[in-house]
Amino acid sequence: MDCKFxxxxxxRFxxxxxxxxxxEVADDLVNCGTVKLLDCKSQRTGNxxxxxxxLTTDEEGKAHFEIRFPERKRRGE
Incomplete structure (x- = not known):
């Protein structure tokens, strides 16, 4: 089976x-499965x-990306 990774x-993502x-981003994704990015920009809001x-891969080795946000500390904690 050929690797398509x-x-x-x-x-585009x-x-x-x-x-x-x-x-550096690719190295972190391949070695750790995740990367922290600062100052990203929303296309919808501009924020x-x-x-x-x-980073995850499917059965065929195709890369898939998912955004995860850091948990915020709540006031009073």
């Missing part, structure tokens, strides 16, 4: 949040945010 520099697939991007 690839991380492309011109990645990362472009949609105003980021690039750099070598900036920080998030984690998690």
């Amino acid at each position: 690839a991380l492309w520099k011109d990645n 990362f472009q949609s949040i105003g980021k690039e697939m750099t070598r 900036t945010f920080s998030c984690y991007v998690d």
Whole structure:
């Protein structure tokens, strides 16, 4: 079975949040399965945010990305 895993520099997911697939981002994703990104930009609102991007692969080896937000501390805690 051929491996179809690839991380492309011109990645639409990362472009949609105003980021690039750099070598450092790719290394973190491949080695840790997640990367923390700062100053991402929402296309819908224009607001900036920080998030984690998690990498998973399907049965065919195709990469899938999911955004996860850090838990906020609540007032009084």
